[in-house]
Amino acid sequence: MIYTVTFNPALDYVMQVGNITAGRVNRSRSETIFYGGKGINVSAVLAQLGIPSAALGFIAGFTGDELEKGVRAMGVEPGFVRLKNGLTRINVKLHTSEDTEINASGPDIDDDALEEFFRRTDSIADGDTVVIAGSVPKSLPADIYVRLLERLSDRKIRIAADAEGELLTNILRFRPFVIKPNIHELSAIFGAGITDNEGVRHYAAKLREMGARNVLVSMGGDGAFLLDENGGSHFRAAFAGVPKNTVGSGDSMLAGFLAGAEKDYEHALLLGSACGAATAFSEGLASRGDIERILKMSV
Ligand SMILES: Nc1ncnc2c1ncn2[C@@H]1O[C@H](COP(=O)(O)OP(=O)(O)OP(=O)(O)O)[C@@H](O)[C@H]1O
Numbered sequence: 001m002i003y004t005v006t007f008n009p010a011l012d013y014v015m016q017v018g019n020i021t022a023g024r025v026n027r028s029r030s031e032t033i034f035y036g037g038k039g040i041n042v043s044a045v046l047a048q049l050g051i052p053s054a055a056l057g058f059i060a061g062f063t064g065d066e067l068e069k070g071v072r073a074m075g076v077e078p079g080f081v082r083l084k085n086g087l088t089r090i091n092v093k094l095h096t097s098e099d100t101e102i103n104a105s106g107p108d109i110d111d112d113a114l115e116e117f118f119r120r121t122d123s124i125a126d127g128d129t130v131v132i133a134g135s136v137p138k139s140l141p142a143d144i145y146v147r148l149l150e151r152l153s154d155r156k157i158r159i160a161a162d163a164e165g166e167l168l169t170n171i172l173r174f175r176p177f178v179i180k181p182n183i184h185e186l187s188a189i190f191g192a193g194i195t196d197n198e199g200v201r202h203y204a205a206k207l208r209e210m211g212a213r214n215v216l217v218s219m220g221g222d223g224a225f226l227l228d229e230n231g232g233s234h235f236r237a238a239f240a241g242v243p244k245n246t247v248g249s250g251d252s253m254l255a256g257f258l259a260g261a262e263k264d265y266e267h268a269l270l271l272g273s274a275c276g277a278a279t280a281f282s283e284g285l286a287s288r289g290d291i292e293r294i295l296k297m298s299v
């Protein structure tokens with residue numbers, strides 16, 4: 001089973017607005033709600049690929065009820081801890097000529113709820129995969145990922161991680177199966193200006209030396225690089241197409257990688273790239289049909 005963790009999920013309220021004038025009443029042309037959060041994105045794309053997963057994290061209030069319903073409708077098993085107080089966030093995304101986003105802070109997570117979250121992870125067993133993705137909300141201890149992985153370290157679990165800076169480097173000692181920094185995150189970790197493929201390979205190798213088994217570096221429209229656990233280097237150019245909304249491309253790539261790694265790493269990079277592109281080329285996340293259509297372009 002694959003478990004994804006989203007500590008601070010959100011309903012993303014996306015409004016298409018022509019122009020915004022501050023201090024005036026502005027009108028939106030259309031609105032859509034997406035069920036957001038990096039772990040949930042991974043689960044959603046896995047579901048499109050026919051792979052079951054469970055989404056862990058915290059929800060609260062009526063927005064939390066809606067989020068749980070939405071996640072279930074995606075074909076993902078919700079395993080959220082329900083908080084007694086507060087509201088699951090609604091993030092407002094205003095699409096105009098220039099996009100503006102207002103991200104809410106989200107509910108407080110108390111010690112009882114955190115304990116309940118850890119208790120639920122006790123059912124994660126040998127051979128399962130745990131996906132940890134995204135930042136840690138203020139109301140949780142900053143070392144929550146490390147605490148989680150320490151608690152799981154008595155089992156043979158595959159860890160997939162997509163996080164920035166020390167959140168990522170602090171967990172390398174747990175030998176994650178795959179990590180997926182984008183090129184900017186990779187540069188920031190080493191304080192380096194990475195400008196070419198050789199640089200990407202060089203710094204990916206450092207992360208592998210630090211403990212990661214597979215290092216997948218995404219480079220947006222410039223494609224992706226994989227340094228696999230056997231030391232093999234694979235570059236793949238991005239699929240050609242018109243990007244509409246690239247948010248979640250990285251999460252989609254991670255889902256595709258996990259699905260594809262069942263076969264081999266070349267295939268994992270191919271399927272990851274197709275899922276990333278399918279998300280980039282659509283308003284929401286990759287659908288099964290989009291992924292299949294894009295994969296046909298590669299043969
Ligand atoms: N414009 C694009 N055209 C084609 N493929 C793309 C495009 N943008 C992203 N992709 C595919 O998706 C992968 C992941 O994208 P990207 O590097 O933007 O991830 P990211 O920065 O982690 O995104 P996020 O954190 O928003 O999920 C890329 O390596 C590429 O294969």
Ligand SMILES: [Mg+2]
Pocket residue numbers: 162182250251
């Ligand atoms: Mg990312």
